[in-house]
Amino acid sequence: MSASLLSVRDLMVKVHLDGGVRTLIDHVSLDLAKGETLGLVGESGSGKSLLCRSLVRLLPSSLITIEGGTILLEGRDLTAASDAEMLEVRGGEIGMIFQNPTSHLDPVMRIGDQISEGIRYHQGLTAKEARAAAIEILTQIGFPDPVRQYDSYPHEFSGGMRQRAMIGVALSCNPKILIADEPTTALDVTIQAQILKLLLDIRDKRGLSIILITHDLGIVAQTCDRIAVMRNGKLLEQGPKRTILSRPQDPYTINLINSHPSMPDEIAAAVPETVLPVSSVKPLLEIDDLHVRFKAGGSLFKSSIKTVSAVSGVSLQVMPGETIGIVGESGSGKSTLARAVLGLTPISSGHVSFEGIDLAQQRSAGLAKLRRETAMVFQDPYNALNPRLTIGQMLAEVLKVQGKVPAAAIPERIGELLDLVGLEREFVNRKPRSMSGGQCQRAGIARALAVDPKLIIADECVAALDVTIQAQIIAIFRELTAKMNLTLMFIAHDLAIVRNLCERVVVMYHGEIVEEGRSEEVFARPKHPYTTALIAAIPDIDPDKPLLSSASLEDELQSMPAVPVKRMP
């Protein structure tokens, strides 16, 4: 690139811990040109966030220090700048958008004030002028009613709107460079597409340079000019998007690209239909007109107690040995359905029967059977494991309570389970805190398998993981279902993963099943417009398939509420 706006040379960042010194960023050099979008990818913990925080010298702890290298912003070395100068650089020159808007927006300050705060400070405007400017920004980032929404608090917004507000705050100081740290990870695909589009629009309008951090190569393919790949604090390779995507050099990059879910997967196509749903086989699980409603709000003086229908009128049959995917946006009722099926959430009406036993009629017998023959893998790998127990203790407890394995054989069985999910045996003595997300997720799967279940419900168990690990976990499931004749209900809001793994897909929307069918069929010929939108919003790794291309999809999105997740009372 010709005129480099930002130029990083040999940046070294180290952390000083009790045990010694660890290098977190290792001789990283980068350039960012004006108007350019740089995609920074890499697995979790590779140092992407740290690198960007080093640019504005906002390191997360006093133990982490920049130990070498230069950061030149328009020729000025930021590593040598004074603290006062940095105040100008932050916000004024380099704006930040954070991954998690919920925790980065001040919950007790009005959205508008958070935007105008920066304006007043950096541009020295009066309160009134700043308010006007902030409302202007709110308009730009797509708030339908900026004057009113100026006075809203973050918690009154949906996730998507919060992320927009976060962008607004970053824009408030009119920076030259915008750093967006995984701005869409927490959002579902449709919203993700909107946010990405907004970022690109703003870039074009304002001539901004953007550093976009993500672990999703698809997003990078759709939005960036250049790509930089990081791993273990080192920059593996960087270059123009097409070069990297088509001719990756580093084995890690190659692996990353290959495991992207939007890649058509040969194995998936080759999965033989192991169990044909023959009419003589009785369904393992039957769900009939299931309704789950939650009370929302309501108090002594409020006459109408509102309820939220999380699941409304779902009917489904699951055959033994089947692998079924349940997809749908956030809040569409997938988790609630799973929990209701397993008797973890009270059912409002309808029936669930497991192997012919109706849960409503024979509650204790049904629950006892469920507990022994089904298991669930949870969405959040860290929170689903008791932080105080080692993996060994955890598995031993399950085996002991379930009582299917004689006490003497428990240690042996634990070993087998770990082997099965691909964890080394030494993990017996580890606690969740000392394990990576992927490792925790495997431990969670091992726990589910310890029950020796007929049915496993996996609730978005890969959403929080990066693609390489996602791929590994999916491989484990595929292997397990093949080997052990497991029935699997796989919940996700990401269609691409489901397409790879499942024979049958169920699409949920607002608590109802809107579409159901064999995977290839649904993906090839979606019937419901929502399914179409979902499929279209998957960022494809092929840069030539543009994001949100079809005009009809835009209309579709417009007709839907921005975020149907939270229906506040």
Add this chain to the structure above:
Amino acid sequence: MSVEALAPSAAAWRHFLGRRLTLVIGAGMLLFFLLLAIAAPLVAPYDPILQNADVRLQSPSFAHLFGTDNFGRDILSRVIWGARIDLQIAVIGVIFPFLIGTTVGTIAGFFGGIVDAVFMRLVDIILAFPFLVLMLSIIAILGPGLGSFYIAMALVGWVSYARLIRAQMLVLKGSDYAVAAVSLGFSRPRIMFRHLLPNAIAGSIVFSMSDATLVLLSGAAVSYLGLGVQPPLAEWGVMVAEGQSFITTAWWITLFPGLSIVCLAFGFSMLGDALGELLGVHE
């Protein structure tokens, strides 16, 4: 991520001190008092209740490092023996509220609904109930002395713990690992006590350290009202209260037991801070 085997840098060293120093000071202080209490018969120079009319109200000297009181009793010896009683007050005065509060909080938080509502109203009542009325009534009913004091503390003190634990339980019982435990067919007591409680209890442990100080001070307040331990036992709060008559003439009678309370309180609060950091709890 190369780990450079270096001598700990200045920053890391400072960090270590900042974090462990509180632990060392706190635990060290408590250990000191504990040893003092255990070894009281060995280290105390005099019999703590022995009166000696010849040396009444003497200011600190080599014979009596902390001076003597109006009966000629050696203050140093009384302070040393007092450590026994005051440590006991701090420990027992905290342990029972802790146990009761933890149990109630766990049950209320876990079961919710009517159980919770009943317990929480009870908590409201006790919180709104003037502590002193309860304390004085119980002491009056059971007679002054440590037993009544402990009972009064237990009756009142548990609410803080119950509230802390309940709040934690409410959060934890919705957590994925609690739901996971249910889905695995674990029994309720197992889920409550093996899975949730250990994760909920850290805050209470830290709180119990500052609570120990409050208990000591409540004891001193009770002594001020004349309802402290039975004479002639040496207890710091009582010593301060008794020494009040001499506050302008014989300052040493109140100062040394007073300082002892402060030091013990300091030890507890340091240990509390250290535990808070170790257990990752923020008050």
Add this chain to the structure above:
Amino acid sequence: MHRYKFILARPLQFLPVIFGISVITFILVRLIPGDPARNILGTRATPTALANIRAQYGLDQPMWLQYFYFLKNLANGEMGKSILYKIDVFPLIATRIEPTIALVLTSVTLSILIAVPMSAIAARNAGRAPDHAVRVISTFGIGFPPFWLGLMLIILFSVELGVLPVSGYGTTLGDKLSHLILPAMTVALSLSTVLTRSLRSAMIESLKSDVATAARARGMPESIVFWRHVLPNSLVPTINLLAVNIGWLIGGTVVVESVFALPGMGQLLVRAIFSRDYMVVQGVAMTFACATVLVNFIADIVTVAVDPRVKL
């Protein structure tokens, strides 16, 4: 404004609490051994005199009947007659309530005035000398028994320096304030340390929080980050702590009241307990309870006002 709707609903929840307290106090004071009649008669008690007094105050009636009369009186806005003072309990409490309220308010104000800057200094220098200094001072504040601290303050400010009155309560506002400074300081020295500890850790947490990082990332100087973002976000847990402590304080001012001879309710209560003046103990306990409930209610309102997310 429906976030504030709980203001309407809450008073209903108070009723069982107040009722519970009335039952407990009623039973508790009567469980205490000791006879109010014998108590006021002292050494000269004769059987007829004892019987006379018991009859006058209905103490010879069965317990349930006494409780019934107590409730009946309460419904009429009365709390019975003091055995010791021979006047109605309500007016008696009315004459004693002001100093206690004034003491609590001054102490709390003073505590906040001490706690906020102290915790700010500590939090912004976490782990360094000023932080340690604040911590040590805090422990001293909480470790010394208040009656001892109070006396030391009197000796220093009133006897040695002669700048403040030794004890008592004035008649004019300025006079009252000058009488309240020392007792309030005695309370504040310990209360503020509790607040400081809580605020300090909330602030440290908050200084490290994403909110603060985000504010720094848009170039806000540390002072704005602190006062506009960190402080407001640290307040909520402290408000609740303060409420619990005020409740505790309301019921526990007796020591300070008696050291500083403040004619408040704490002293009234202790004398009533010691002389088994049942009606007064009940009356004061109920008053304290209502005040505590009210304080918590106010804390809830403040919490809702400070943190827009909170719904009650």
Add this chain to the structure above:
Amino acid sequence: AGVLTIGRREDSTTFDPIKTAQNIDNWVFSNVYDVLIRVDKTGTKLEPGLAESWTVSDDGLTYVFKIRDAKFSDGSPLTAEDAAFSLLRIRDDAGSLWSDSYKVIDTAVATDPHTLTIKLKNPSAPFLSTLALPNASVISKAGIESMGADAYAEKPIASGAFVVDEWRRGDRIILKKNPNFWQADRVKLDGVEWISVPDDNTRMLNVQAGQLDAAIFVPFSRVEELKKDAGLNVLIDPSTREDHLLINHAHGDLGKKEVRQALDLAIDKKAIVDAVTFGQGAVANSYIPKGALFYYADNLKRPYDPEKAKKLLANAGVSNLTLNYLIRAGDEVDEQTAVLVQQQLAKAGITANLQKVDPSQEWDMTVAGDYDISVNYWTNDILDPDQKTTFVLGHDSNNNYMTNYKNDAVKELVAKARLELDPKKREQMYIDLQKTAKDDVNWIDLYYSPYINVARKNIDNFYQNPLGRFFLEDTVKN
């Protein structure tokens, strides 16, 4: 001139004289109300009060009082009618705590506005003394009837040196000079404020800092220090207070006279006087306080002799005597005495287990006989020894002051002494009583102690008589 501010422990409870039996009230009454007959400064003689003079019939049943020209604070005249009303009220009113002491009155009539005639049911030597009790103060009949007893008890119409100007409950009583007082020219002060300062230290510091003119209830331990303060006068006035160790004769070996004598021998009263009262007290040898009417100075003083005590115990066949020693919580002096006595008894081989209980309960337990030994004290209300003697030795309703002491000869003598009108004979009877009581060890006399007050140097004539009356009408603030 000027207003005298006096610090005391507690605030008054009422101004209705018949409804209280507490010193804290009575001591204020003396200067607000006036009585028919007063006790003089020495506490040993009666002198005219509102009754200018009186005559007693030969049979000792009829008393005729001449009431002087006096006015109530509202300016209305004080008549014999008011006096009669007051005496009948203390005898008959349901709220009166004193009715039993005045049951001896048969009739009280105002024969004319200046003449009060009282007929007794039987002769009574101490009767005149009881008229000096502040609780028998003369109240305004018209006043109490128009105001109602409750309002009157708040702000009475009285005839003493001062009138109640304001009562700030819990804080202070503000008295101002009563211009209608019959001795108004004797009163130098413009007013008096009784201020309640419960904490002993604070009360003393107030006087030291000059914020109070005087304070009462000076702890023994502070006397020496206050004496050193050049700005202060420490006032030590004789009182009728006697501290004694109650013995429950009904409990086991304590019924044996030798055992009680052994106890008396085992207690070193001098040591108590030194350590507890800091030398302010005097060792007691009789239940009648030193300086009081009929006090027998030569009564037996058992010297401290633990060895002899041991022997006595052995002779009585008592070993390992273990006693339950009841202490009043919150009373510093009581606790200190207990600690000391415990150690002394131990030297005689007697174990005392201290049991500290709340004062009100302690009182109940003593009355119920639920103790072995316990320290208590008595201060006389009237100068005649009959009241105390009846309570302590007369087999009155309280089992001889909770001791369960039984001696029928003593009982008879007490009754006789009450009726004896010849002072000489009476004195001999009381001497006999004192001797017998000592020999029987009805209780153990410990020490007499004075009233200790402190006043700033500019205050003159601030004193109490042995019955506790302050003579504020004579006090001067310079």
